[in-house]
Amino acid sequence: xxxxxxxxxxxxxxxxxxxxxxxxxxxxxxxxxxxxxxxxxxxxxxxxxxxxxxxxxxxxxxxxxxxxxxxxxxxxxxxxxxxxxxxxxxxxxxxxxxxxxxxxxxxxxxxxxxxxxxxxxxxxxxxxxxxxxxxxxxxxxxxxxxxxxxxxxxxxxxxxxxxxxxxxxxxxxxxxxxxxxxxxxxxxxxxxxxxxxxxxxxxxxxxxxxxxxxxxxxxxxxxxxxxxxxxxxxxxxxxxxxxxxxxxxxxxxxxxxxxxxxxxxxxxxxxxxxxxxxxxxxxxxxxxxx
Amino acid sequence: xxxxxxxxxxxxxxxxxxxxxxxxxxxxxxxxxxxxxxxxxxxxxxxxxxxxxxxxxxxxxxxxxxxxxxxxxxxxxxxxxxxxxxxxxxxxxxxxxxxxxxxxxxxxxxxxxxxxxxxxxxxxxxxxxxxxxxxxxxxxxxxxxxxxxxxxxxxxxxxxxxxxxxxxxxxxxxxxxxxxxxxxxxxxxxxxxxxxxxxxxxxxxxxxxxxxxxxxxxxxxxxxxxxxxxxxxxxxxxxxxxxxxxxxxxxxxxxxxxxxxxxxxxxxxxxxxxxxxxxxxxxxxxxxxxxxxxxxxxxxxxxxxxxxxxxxxxxxxxxxxxxxx
Numbered sequence: 001x002x003x004x005x006x007x008x009x010x011x012x013x014x015x016x017x018x019x020x021x022x023x024x025x026x027x028x029x030x031x032x033x034x035x036x037x038x039x040x041x042x043x044x045x046x047x048x049x050x051x052x053x054x055x056x057x058x059x060x061x062x063x064x065x066x067x068x069x070x071x072x073x074x075x076x077x078x079x080x081x082x083x084x085x086x087x088x089x090x091x092x093x094x095x096x097x098x099x100x101x102x103x104x105x106x107x108x109x110x111x112x113x114x115x116x117x118x119x120x121x122x123x124x125x126x127x128x129x130x131x132x133x134x135x136x137x138x139x140x141x142x143x144x145x146x147x148x149x150x151x152x153x154x155x156x157x158x159x160x161x162x163x164x165x166x167x168x169x170x171x172x173x174x175x176x177x178x179x180x181x182x183x184x185x186x187x188x189x190x191x192x193x194x195x196x197x198x199x200x201x202x203x204x205x206x207x208x209x210x211x212x213x214x215x216x217x218x219x220x221x222x223x224x225x226x227x228x229x230x231x232x233x234x235x236x237x238x239x240x241x242x243x244x245x246x247x248x249x250x251x252x253x254x255x256x257x258x259x260x261x262x263x264x265x266x267x268x269x270x271x272x273x274x275x276x277x278x279x280x281x282x283x284x285x286x287x288x289x290x
Numbered sequence: 291x292x293x294x295x296x297x298x299x300x301x302x303x304x305x306x307x308x309x310x311x312x313x314x315x316x317x318x319x320x321x322x323x324x325x326x327x328x329x330x331x332x333x334x335x336x337x338x339x340x341x342x343x344x345x346x347x348x349x350x351x352x353x354x355x356x357x358x359x360x361x362x363x364x365x366x367x368x369x370x371x372x373x374x375x376x377x378x379x380x381x382x383x384x385x386x387x388x389x390x391x392x393x394x395x396x397x398x399x400x401x402x403x404x405x406x407x408x409x410x411x412x413x414x415x416x417x418x419x420x421x422x423x424x425x426x427x428x429x430x431x432x433x434x435x436x437x438x439x440x441x442x443x444x445x446x447x448x449x450x451x452x453x454x455x456x457x458x459x460x461x462x463x464x465x466x467x468x469x470x471x472x473x474x475x476x477x478x479x480x481x482x483x484x485x486x487x488x489x490x491x492x493x494x495x496x497x498x499x500x501x502x503x504x505x506x507x508x509x510x511x512x513x514x515x516x517x518x519x520x521x522x523x524x525x526x527x528x529x530x531x532x533x534x535x536x537x538x539x540x541x542x543x544x545x546x547x548x549x550x551x552x553x554x555x556x557x558x559x560x561x562x563x564x565x566x567x568x569x570x571x572x573x574x575x576x577x578x579x580x581x582x583x584x585x586x587x588x589x590x591x592x593x594x595x596x597x598x599x600x601x602x603x604x605x606x607x608x609x610x611x612x613x614x615x
Binding site for chain 1: 346352399405414421422552581582586587589593
């Protein structure tokens, strides 16, 4: 039972890293970006290709995946996304669906439709167990690693957003672009950086998650729903909302698939609909928050 | 008051060019006898897009899960034909009724929240139904799809044949009937209140329009029409599969509507013709990567703007261009 809880937490943490970039673009910049999963897929494929073709060690691949998808995100933000910030949501939805379709077909074309496998280094493959019976806790080392990385990232993100100059600039730009620009904040640059970091995080999540979630060209469509659930349920006003939502979702999904495999994704979707009907703005929303 | 009524009546009136257009459409299975199958498909997709237009174009509800009702209609019509009786018209009515029921149930989900919330719950409903259709394999055939649906002859006279001519006429007729009804519907005072809700919900509420009940009602009607489209598809192809509930169906129909024009009843029909012909043409060149081109088309469509895409001569006028175009 504890093992399930542990796996659920690892899964949730992974979802959080994948979704947090989306929470920023969608919540703060008010852009419905369904193409977020495509950036995660790019990160995953960067890792796979680097490891298979060039023998780059796994740990080095992770930052490279981050940088790669962040650069791609920056490029796309500059060229395609920026004109759409003030368009209606419908346009944004259509645009990002289009982008996702293109990414899926391109990945299929260039890399092939098969599932990609990541060879983890030896020291991440093991498994440690404590206790026995119903309370046995089995921790896969790789999951432990994921939890550690994600926890560190969460703390770092929270610090950047609340304590640094960049964080306050970002919050100012989000609350009122015109005033922020008038105060001498380079809003475009702030948004560009934020979008790039968000895409980079998605890429990192994709790289970390390739082993757990599986990586094939349908990745963006398959997991888009999960990211969206995390963001919609968690609310978009803070980092903690999506984090808690991701943990909840991760645990519910793992537990559901373990105990009642017949229902599959049913539990998660029903849970989401129930929560959204109950609290349409998300579970963890500050009063007066945006 | 009477002025408004006149106005509504006038916009709802049939224009002179429309009658020959519909006659031509009804004659098309004869004229293009080799293409009856694709005509049938176009009619079905057009009906589906028309139903999405009711909620997106006339009420402003963004939905990513319209396939839920499409699939519901298809499965219920197919199951009815398989288990109860093979008459197509009764099956169609059953499909419509089931989808309407589902729509009425789901209409509670779209009343609150923002665009994002609505996107998510509509998507969620479609996902749940897809999951259900997958898991209830004793009933629906699971991932293999529901096979062996045999339809009886239409009105006891016309057999569904392999050339698809009967199917095309059947679908076109249903499309025409639904179109006439929808047109009356959106040009009624009720339709006018819908547009008021779309344009400014708060103001509509302030002048005494019961926003929630109207949105719920129009959502149910749209669901029923989507169910009709699904039922037609299941009946004319004799098959229903999980693919009906999939995300790309909802995305495609949204795209069709946007190509043709949102908030214009012919939009769905025009879009369906363009989309299906485009799909036919592209997938005969590159069957596997057709989604890439559709994606590219979407991106360009949004960036350039639909208005300017269908009117290329405005590209170089005025000099007032926006963004990356």
